[in-house]
Amino acid sequence: MLKRVGESIDTEGAVTTVRDAAFPAPFASELEFNSPVHGNWNIVHTGMQLPESRQIYVCADNCMRGVVLTAAEMNAADRFSFVIVEEENLLNGNLEDVTIEGVTDVIKKLPEYPKAVLLFTVCLHHFLGCDLDRVYRELEERFPEIVFIRCYMDPIMQKTGLTPDQKLRKAMYDPLSERTPETKSVSLLGSDFALDETADIPRFLKEHGYAVRELPACKTWEEYLELSASELFVSFYPPGRYGAEVQAERLGRQHLYLPACFGYDEITQHMNGLADALHLPSIDAKDEIAACERALEQAHREIGDTPIAIDYLFHPRPLGLARLxxxxxxxxxxxxxxSISPEEKEDFEWLREHAPGLKLAATIQVKMRVLPRGGEREVLAIGQKAAWFTKSRHFVNMVQGGGLYGFDGIRKLAQLMTEAFREEKDTESLVIQKGWGCDCCL
Known part of the structure; x- marks a missing residue:
């Protein structure tokens, strides 16, 4: 409901407590507000990870603006093309021909053909019942040397079934072909960020002589194709799980889902599950946990009773982090x-019992546009949205977990929190930059 400027806005529907929150949807799905925080990755950023590829979007010009700007802002405009769909194309019922001929024209004008084309069709293709099978069939016949990857920019599907992000993370591995599995090698699939070399999974694997393959680390098409040669597939970022499971089944590989988390027992369980799958000795977590305790104690000594705010864009397990x-x-x-991930049910219940007054605040509920930001005390924010909503100049600047994982991730987070507590940042300038971690020209 609209209110006059100057009248106070109550927080009902936008802010609640863990005690009163409904699981897994504490807030109603209604009119949405988009804050000027853009550090999270979108489909353009994610798709650019595929080496020696090109993205082509077929869309109306009003929707094209955002993806074009994203490609330009990350200095990747030379790997991006588009085909504009106009009103007459819809009225004449020739969307298939427009798509085929437009993409053909783009490719023929390139100085060199890419190894793969990520072809993004959009909502219009769904609305008009476009024969996408025909589109891809004809393009593959015209350009047999190019791999065409089926991608979608269809936000109408954002809240029903698989999201465009999940479908893209699956499609990006579709070109992988069957290979004889290589022993002593593991592929990590579905994340935008390669894990830190010291993170638990790569450190454990390398200690036992295993090669670790990750798409974000691939520089060439051949390196990318080698992802399918590993004997085991592992995913740890929730939106990448579906694609990793599909590819593991298609290629005849075992898949483990070992999500990044903050509970000592869960981390130990994940690492021992990895060890069991590879017939390796279980880990001894005592020293790892003791090191985490020291790091957290040291951080707490410095940070003290400073209020802390966390947001879900920093990590897929914000409640688990709050619990820790x-x-x-x-x-x-x-x-x-x-919303609350089903994976955080146990953490939600723990917080309900031990911290019932913990506030949960929406980020897209429309009242968040006008509710006061910040307070009397400076807040230590963990994540960009938490920093923007609290007007904090002390925040941990990271999205989607970055390369943090496991016990090592907890220790590094404690260090990042301490650094954020000590140093001020220009929050308003940082959070508007799209795609944290990308080569951004903003």
């Missing part, structure tokens, strides 16, 4: 999220 910090004496006041 609260159980170690940190004062977590607010978690910014719009």
């Amino acid at each position: 910090l609260i159980s170690h004496g940190f004062v977590v006041e607010t978690v910014y999220l719009d």
